[in-house]
Every structure is written in structure tokens, then in C-alpha cells.
Amino acid sequence: KDKIKKCKPSGIILELIQGNGGTHQLDFEFVKGVRKLCDIYNITMIVDEIQTGFGRCGELFLCDLYGLIPDVIVFGKAIGNGFPLFGTISKPRYKFEVDDHSFTFTHFPVSMAAGLAYLRQVNKKLLNSVMKKAGYIVDRLTNLRNDYFCLGEIRGMGLFLGVDIIDKSGNPDIKLAEIIEKKMLKEKIIIGLSKCKGFGYNIKFKPMLNITYSQINYALDKFEKVLTELKCTRR
Template sequence: MIQTENTVTKDLLAKAEKSVLFTARRPEVVMERGEGMYLWDTDGKAYLDFVGGWAVASLGHSPAALREALARQSSTLVHASPGYYNKPMIEFAELLTSVSGMDKAFFASSGAEANESAIKLARKHGAANLNEAYKIITLTNGFHGRTLATMSATGKAHWEKLFAPKVDGFVHVPLNDLDACFAAVTNDTCAIMLELIQGEGGVHEVDEAYLYGLRKICDMYGMLLIFDEIQTGLGRTGKLFAYEHYGIKPDVLTIGKGIGGGFPLSAMLTMEKYDLFEPGDQGGTYSGAPLAMAAGHAVLQELLMLDLAGNAMRQGGYLAAKLAELAGSHPITNIRGKGLLLAFDVPEGAAAALSAICLREGLLVNAPGPSTIRLVPPLIVAQRHIDDMVRILQGAFEQLKAAA
């Protein structure tokens, strides 16, 4: 008996229910393939992707540059142990430090690992240079990952008691409140760590004057200023790194998501003076693995060659303008963000329903909160994709109104 596509999907969903650990409420679709701006499910339905794998698919889905780099590298060396240098590691570190303005790179597999490394480096600096200082100031409503330490650094109120006891030493202060940050500094403070745009928190930006003040505080007390650019880095905001919008450089920079174009990869970058780890202090089985390094190198070269940061700036401006037009006839407010990291508000409680209607109509958008829609499409997005997205979104608003 030949199974229909719908039967195949139902069978796969039943298997998922039985064997995949529940950690998220997922819609009843199974993604099967992707190309460019689109994903297709096992029923053959296409979806215009404005989620981008949570800002991961920087080059779009299944890009040729990534496929070819993985095939080429896998035919020579996949893994050599982090105890040895390998050629792709050295080549990628050289390229990444040259374009970032930083001096040294440590590689990992996820954003949380990169941020863990930054936390460790800050505490190493505190122990070596600040009389054993260990506390790190982070921001309310920020997000730094899902390990115990990065969850402790994250300023989500509903995470406060989750997996208690948390890792000690993190002090949360409100975004853009310089007085609160200054008041939180003590002799035990070794660093300030923040996202320049709070992505998971609903796309909220730092003010330039505030960021300048943080730089001055860190310089005054010898603390590290850490920018978490896991989501904003590598072209997402219209510049290669979000800190370039402000002209304020960090001591430590973390990047992930788009760095591998879909291959698990992240990095922590820092300056020569903070190259402080001793052998055994930091590491990881897959740190600097040749296959990941080849992937990252290929993705970054493609980003630079195609000027995808510039495309993000241009298309982000076009997208924001189209949303502003749509706001004239639909309940869209507070359009915000930079480049292709944008968000807008809808009536309280409507975001999830709107996202579900968009999914049904073949558009993927993200609802990080009950009243917020976030848009993080691949950096290859073109005006025709944005026009299609706005058309589907308009229809979704009309369906939402009719169902009210």
C-alpha cells in the first residue's frame, strides 16, 4: 500500500509524540526541505520563511556555498581533536578577527557556549586583575542562553525560580537605565554583559548615550564590557556587527546563529590583553573542529562577497516602510529594530493566533510574546519576498478580525 503525503505526515507526528522529548509546543507540520527563502513540509506545502531558523539561516536554506564547503572539507578532515591546530581553524580565526576588530577567537557550537566562555573569561579577569571580583551585571528582559549559567545571566522574570538554585553572581538592571547600572557596581563586579538589541525580549534597542555610559563605567573600574551579538552579529542589523552602529567597541564579543548558516557554530572574540585562560580552563570536544570551521569560513566569505549586511539595511528599511503602510489599516504599533531584526506589536494576546494563521497561509513569523511579532528572515531576502509577506500578513489580520 502506497502512503499518501498526508498519511506520511500523520505517521511522523505520531512517532514524534512517542519518541521526541517534549520541550516546546510545535505545530503539526514536519519540515522536509528548504531552498533560499522557502521551506517545504512533508505534504509538499511551501512556507515563506521570515523566522530564518531563529536568525540562523543567514544565507537562506541549503545555500550552495555551505553545501560545497561541507562536502569539500568532509572529504579531507572532519575532526582532529581540539588538542591540535587544524588549517581551517587558523584560516577562519584569521578572517573573523580581521573583520570584527578583535584579536583572538574561541570557537564553540552554540550561542550559550560562547556566552559561557565570556562569563568564564570575565571571572578569570576578575580573579587575576580585580581582587577576585566575580559578579556580572546583565539586563532585565535580556537573553543569553539555556545553560544554567546563561539562564542565570538571562533577565527573564519567569525563569527566576526555574532549575533553582541558579548560578550566583548575576545582577539584573533595566535596559537603558544608566543610574541603575552604576548603582549596581560594587568591588565584586567584573563585567557588564548585554545584547545591543534584545531579540528574544521583543526587539528592544540600547540607547547610544547609555552604551557610551557603560563603556565609561567599565573603563573607570577596569571591568569587561561584553556584547552578546549572538543574534545581531554578522549582518543582521545592517552592519556586519551591531556595535558598529554606535561606534563603541566591546572587550568581549560573542556571535552565533548566522555564523554557520545552519551548521552549529559560535565564537567568543576578545582582545589580546584578555587572552587569560590557562591550559584546562576552557575547551570543548568540538571547539574549532575542521568541518565547522570550513562552514563558518564559507558563510562569512559569502556574507562579505554579497554584501548581505548592506542588503539587510536596504530590505529592512523597505520592510519597515511596508509595515508602516499596513499599520494604517490594521492594528500594528511600535514598529522597531534595525536591519532585518524587526518587530511590531499587535493587540494583547493576539500574536500567537496571528502567527498560527500566517503558518496556515504559508508564512512563518515568530511570536516571542503575547503581543509581539518578530521578523528575522534570511539576509538574502528581496523586495518580492517582502511584498508577498505583507500580502499574507494583511490577509491574516483580516481573518483574525473576522474570527473575533
Template sequence: MSFPVSTGDTALEIEQSASNRTAELLNAAKKHILFTANRPDIVMASGEGMMLYDTEGQAYLDFIGGWAVNSLGHSPAALRDALAKQAATLVHASPGFYNEPQAEFAELLCSVSGMDKAFFTSTGAEANESAVKLARKHGALHLDGAYEIITLKNGFHGRTLAMMSATGKAHWEPLFAPKVNGFMHVPINDLDACFAAVTNNTCAIMVELVQGEGGVHELSEAYLYGLRKICDMYGILLIFDEVQTGLGRTGKLFAFQHYGIQPDILTLGKGIGAGFPLSAMLTKEKYDLFQPGDQGGTYTGQPLGMAAGLAVLRELLGRDLTASADVQGRYLKSKLEELAEELPVANIRGKGLLLAFDVPEGLAPKLSAACMAEGLLVNAPNATTIRLMPALIVEQGHIDEMAAIFGRVFRNILKHVG
């Protein structure tokens, strides 16, 4: 499906060649890729820094960041170099052996997080499954077989069967029955409701500190302190799902550092690999409870992923991108507040570079699509919310350009809808 272009081709011929290639790729994708999402009729071909490019050369300023994944931007040199070096040395040895980057990465990650032990997987859902299994192991050993886990309504923990059961999305309730039982859902920031849900069967409470997929809603400090007290009182585990918020996204290396409260189990994903599929579950020494056969996986701790994660974390620390996320996040909020002075933008919220705001009912998907047509990528997680998750390398110039495009698009839409 390649179309070689000679130096004598005209601009029109090159454009037609690109269009033909895109058409063939789209035809192949629609014919052979299982439908799981509504995708636009474009094919992404390359990326650099804050920019994405499709097969027809259209450039997109990316404020989705691969769903908060591309923490270092697109195709960062640190990740490319680490992958190339490790691929030339050792790609996979089996999970039955330690490897060099695994030991180095685990040591550094535990050091900066205040945790003691690490288990590495490939996706956030796997990391959360590992956390649930460890909590239930704790319940089996120390809480007379307790297995229930309290989670929050409107939360999100992944798309495996167990994690869809853990996730508090109402429209998921009837899907893929029978559900994995043992999950209780309570409202966010309602400590009384959480306290009332605790029973002799409860082994853990699992929460996102900022509900990303749910529309960027934060846990209050008082609520989080209350959860910690409940867990300490009953000997149950407090699990922080920082798959989306971890590794600098909120202006701290970990979102729990905003509160000064540590979890018993911490899960990480997305930005930990800056685009390479990688996740981790971290815990304290006293919860190192698994026995051989309890947990594992073919690609757990494989050298290529470990080299990627180690390089990403070193880059984040070396360039102090966490502090930059805080500074740029504040600037982005100020630009959104300026837009709110003339446009129906409300309830600007979030931390660092995980921000969202509300628009009139039904306009969010229209705004997202119209922005993409103008070369700007933003996310509409629901009909009233726009979410922004740019790479941690974002600069003020990018934010100014985003605000200009978004404002122009919004004004144009308002003209058409009155």
C-alpha cells in the first residue's frame, strides 16, 4: 500500500497519492479491525513533540496526549534511544528471571513514590486487577476471608470484566453479565456513604484521586483523610488508582502528594511509558503477600518495557517536568478563564495538566469534532465536558494557540446554534 513519489511529481499528484493511500488504509481498517469505537476517517502517521500528523500531512496540535499517555510528547528522543539500545541487547528473557532494567526501574520508582515493592504489567486495567488480587489476598489472610472492595460511582478502572465491575459507570451495569461480584459503589466525597458501605466482608477501598474518564472530578482533602482513617480503623487497604494522574500529570509526581496521604497500594499506567504499553502496581513491604502462582504474566517486567519506563522516569525527573506541569497547568487555567469571560465555559477544574470544563448540553462532541477539523485535538468524555491532557512538555505558545483555535471554533458553533 505504498505510493513512491518521484522528485518530478507535482503538488497535485503528491496530494492525490496521499489521498489514495489514506483511502486504502481506511478501507483495510474498516474491513479488518474489530469495531470498538467511533473513529474519524483519518489515519495518524507520525508525531513529534506536541504535534500529530496524518497520512495526508494534516497537522494537529495534540491536547489529548494519547489519553494522558504521551507524557514526553510524541516520539521523544529519550524513549526512542532507550528502546533502540535495549532492543539490541535483550528484548525478553521470560518472567521467570530478573533483568537489569527491571531492578533499576523498580528501585527508582519505589524510591520516588515512598513504596517498597513493584509489580509491572502492560495496561492500567492489569495493574488494577493486580491491586484487587492483592487486596483480596490480604482479606483472605488477615480479615477472615473479606473480599469486597468499595469504589466510587462515576469512577473508571479499566475494561476487563473485573474492572468494568469495579467501575461505577451506570451504563455499564447491564453489560457482559454476570458481573464479577464483590464491588460496592458509593458517591464521590460522601464519607458517610463510604463508612456505611464498610462491612466484615470489606478488604479495601479503591479510588481515583481525580476521576479522569468521569469528567475530571477531584476527591476533597477531608474525604481522603476520612478514607485513610476508615482503612486504618478496620485494617482494610487503601488503593489509589493513579493510572491517569501519576508521573507528573497533576503538577506533583503523584497526585497523592497534594494531600500528604500515602496509599497501601498504588497503581500507575499511561504516562509511565510515555506511549510504550506499561503499568505498575506498587505496595508496602508488609503487603508482599503473593505466593508463586498467585500472580504473573508473560510480559511482566520484560526488559524492553523496563528500559522504557526507566528512561521516561529519569527524563521526567531530570527535566523537572512535574514542576513544569504545575506552571503550565496554571497558565492553561488562566486562558480558560479568559475564554469564560465571553463564552459559555463553566466549572473549570482539575490539577496540573489534567483539566476539564463544562459547556452547554450537547455541544462538547460538536466542539471536539470542529476543533479537530481546525487542527486541534481535545476530548469530550461526555455531552457537556471538554477534557484537556496535553503532554508535560507543553509550553505557553502551545496553550495560546489552543485557546485561539478553541475560541474561534466555539464562536462559530454558537452562531449556528443561536
């Protein structure tokens, strides 16, 4: 509160799960508290749903799972499903005009068509399946953790998951994570590492939402194979 009074911020931008920051998720109560402070001190609360939105976390927006109504939501990436597309949703008092957004691919009609097509697919059935598949992946990763010392904390929500790669002492191991990434690529599976400085030990599991169970098993079998080859077993 003291800092707010001193700095008088006009807005705050939050990522509820930090995609490039190690799949770290903000605590529900913390976010509630931020919302309260924003209301009291008239601070615009902007939530970045660029990575979390459009079903990735099992609801249309992750805000929905938090019971949170921000002042502005910024979204992108998922809505275009690979095509360049982004947008904002805001309370009526924030007036954005059409040309306030301008970038190279603005108003690209194929992206608009892709966005509409994607929205037609995001229904309750898909969202439920996201949560079920997420549970399945977390169970498999948890089992793998019993056998492989290099797997640490598993974090995330829905198909926005990450697992820490650790050394035998339990410390983050960026080097090992990078080796795993390269070996997985040789197995023709792309896994992402958190790219923010210092968080490169977090391997991200963010498959397409309509991934099948056999594809999940295929990828996790390869993951297990790579961990075995790297002699990461506990024995």
C-alpha cells in the first residue's frame, strides 16, 4: 500500500501463469488481493492471457478459474492457432479504436478466419478433455519422478504444464534440461524450455489441445527413453 501511495501506478500487468518464467503460477488469494487494491486505488488491472487463454488451462480464460474480472485482458497466439492474431477485451470505459492496434499482420483475413474456426472448436467438451489429459500427464510425470532423480516440481494448470529439471542435490540444472531438449528433438519431439534468464531448467509440456492419448504416451515414452539414456535413473 505504501508503494502504491508513493509511486501512484496507473496500471498493473499480470501473467497468472508465467510461461517464460518457469511455469510459476500466482496464488489465488494474492490475485484477489491485487484486484482489491486496484479497486481501492483506481489502478487498471491488465491480465496477459496470451499463453493461458482460449482453453489452454481448461477454461476459456484462466481468469475464469480465478473468478477474476480484470479491467483489460490481452490475448493472442492461441486464438489464431498459429496464425498471427491478437486482441484485447476491456471494460467499456477503456476505449480502444480499431486502428489503435497496428502491426505488420493487422487485419490479416486468413488469421481472422482461423480465429473464428478455432473459436467454434472451443466448447465444454474440449475444455473437459483438456483437464482429463492434463491429469493423465501429471500422473505419468509423477510416476516418472519416482524413477528419475532429475525430475523436480511439476507445476501448471490444464495443458500448460512444466516440470523442473534438477541435479542429484535437488538444485535446478539448466545444462541437463538443454541436453534433454536436444535429445528430444532428435526423437522428433519439440519440448520448450522456459526462456527467461535463470528459468531454463523448466521443461514445458504444452501440447495442442486436441492431442490424443496415444500421442501423449508416445511423447512421454520418448521422454522416459531420453532420461534413461542420460542415466538419470535413481538406481
